[in-house]
Amino acid sequence: MAIIEMDDLIKNGLDKAVELMAVAAHNSFRFGNRNTMKMISVGNEELEQIAEFCFSLGDMSPLAARDGRFVMELIKEPAALLIFGDTRKSPYNFNCGACGYRTCAEMNKAEEVESLTANGPSCQFKNINLNIAANAAASLAWRLGLHCRVFSTLGFGARAMEIIKDVDLVISVSVSVAKVNPYFDRHKFWTQDYWDEIFKKEFPTFDRGFIGAVED
Amino acid sequence: MRQFEEDRKEAVEIAARLLLVSATTTPRVGGVGECTTHILEDECDIEDLCQQIEKMSEENTAWDFFKRDAVILRDADAVLIVTSLRSLTDPADINCNMCGKLTCEYLREEQKLPQEPGVAFTGPLCSFRANNISYAIDGIISMARNLGIDYGVYWSAGAAAMRMEIVPKATGFAIGVGISVTEKSPFRDIPLRYGEINDKTMNDRIIQRLWPQFRSIYS
Numbered sequence A: 001m002a003i004i005e006m007d008d009l010i011k012n013g014l015d016k017a018v019e020l021m022a023v024a025a026h027n028s029f030r031f032g033n034r035n036t037m038k039m040i041s042v043g044n045e046e047l048e049q050i051a052e053f054c055f056s057l058g059d060m061s062p063l064a065a066r067d068g069r070f071v072m073e074l075i076k077e078p079a080a081l082l083i084f085g086d087t088r089k090s091p092y093n094f095n096c097g098a099c100g101y102r103t104c105a106e107m108n109k110a111e112e113v114e115s116l117t118a119n120g121p122s123c124q125f126k127n128i129n130l131n132i133a134a135n136a137a138a139s140l141a142w143r144l145g146l147h148c149r150v151f152s153t154l155g156f157g158a159r160a161m162e163i164i165k166d167v168d169l170v171i172s173v174s175v176s177v178a179k180v181n182p183y184f185d186r187h188k189f190w191t192q193d194y195w196d197e198i199f200k201k202e203f204p205t206f207d208r209g210f211i212g213a214v215e216d
Numbered sequence B: 001m002r003q004f005e006e007d008r009k010e011a012v013e014i015a016a017r018l019l020l021v022s023a024t025t026t027p028r029v030g031g032v033g034e035c036t037t038h039i040l041e042d043e044c045d046i047e048d049l050c051q052q053i054e055k056m057s058e059e060n061t062a063w064d065f066f067k068r069d070a071v072i073l074r075d076a077d078a079v080l081i082v083t084s085l086r087s088l089t090d091p092a093d094i095n096c097n098m099c100g101k102l103t104c105e106y107l108r109e110e111q112k113l114p115q116e117p118g119v120a121f122t123g124p125l126c127s128f129r130a131n132n133i134s135y136a137i138d139g140i141i142s143m144a145r146n147l148g149i150d151y152g153v154y155w156s157a158g159a160a161a162m163r164m165e166i167v168p169k170a171t172g173f174a175i176g177v178g179i180s181v182t183e184k185s186p187f188r189d190i191p192l193r194y195g196e197i198n199d200k201t202m203n204d205r206i207i208q209r210l211w212p213q214f215r216s217i218y219s
Helices: A006-026 A044-056 A062-074 A104-109 A124-143 A152-160 A192-202 B002-025 B043-057 B065-074 B104-109 B132-147 B155-163 B205-217
Strands: A038-042 A079-086 A147-151 A169-176 B035-040 B078-084 B150-154 B173-180
Touching (some): A006 A038, A006 A079, A006 A124, A006 A169, A038 A044, A044 A079, A062 A152, A062 A169, A124 A147, A124 A169, A124 B132, A147 A152, A152 A169, B002 B078, B002 B132, B002 B173, B035 B043, B043 B065, B043 B155, B065 B155, B078 B132, B078 B155, B150 B155, B155 B173
Antiparallel strands (some): A038 A079, A079 A169, A147 A169, B035 B078
16 A cells, blocks of 8 residues: 655645635525635745735734734645635625615615725625635634634735735635644744833833823 | 423523534634624514514515514524624724725714614624624534534524614624524425415415425425
């Protein structure tokens, strides 16, 4: 019997897992029984592009910068990113009011507001369907024992870089087979001094005697 | 038989709580919690909810299907209402533009729809926050599938629960999930005109006997 090395096993397993996650997302529950979602999986090269874009946002979006810096670390071990996208207009005719317009027709006619992250206004049920698909993928990843985290920032990055095209709304699910869960408690990214400095800046009253007291 | 019915009801109560667990532990955007799940398992409470859904179906011509939802939910053993508590008043401050207002500051300044008949949710809501509900809903679905419980997702139930004020005051968006532990799922095989033609209205004895098969074939 042929011997397959662990690295190959893990890599192939990850590819299959991503395919299965895509199937789970594709068949997930959705309102209005309409599957209009677009879905792509991206490899390391695109992940690097997304990471650089997110990191370049720097102080403008600390959350995106954090995720950009993190992805550069993430791709050192086998990882993948599933990106889900959908258009913003409502085909449902629910007239629910969640988007701020009384009817779906009014919302569909409203002027489109473009931005890097998403185009609005968008149908809340389109959003919900998209995110349910993301959770179906995440839920399968969890069951398969993969490390997994849902990222809106990387999705926004992919849309801004036009890696996923012709969509107004995006969300992404990242999975990894790293030896240690890379997605949570990412303490290695900051030193104690940096953390203390940021904490002092964000919560200045924590070390003061009472709220509002400033010592010269 | 009596024991079966009691055990079945108890199973529903346990299952509803397990679904609540799954809904609660699913991901939230930014890792910030904001969703609550409420269980309606008393049949009188479910009936109240269904009556409210029926009442609301008159308010908007697009809501005709609310009647059908009410009939379906009457057969549910429990209804879980999932709410989003921050989407109405507390935008996520990440300027994602999903709402179409470019920045969260502009969304805060935007006038909301008035609370009046024909309006289910007083948008514009923070879509980024309200999206959290989808994770909770899929958490329920995923667990229900694992446990082999029949489920149906209805936004009419969420809207009615908000109108009845049985969910927290800050709720901006809510969706209901009906669950059922029965041999025939009440959420599948829904024929046309189910709002008027269903088990409750087909109370003739001969029809009662023929109806389950008819429903199964013609849906």
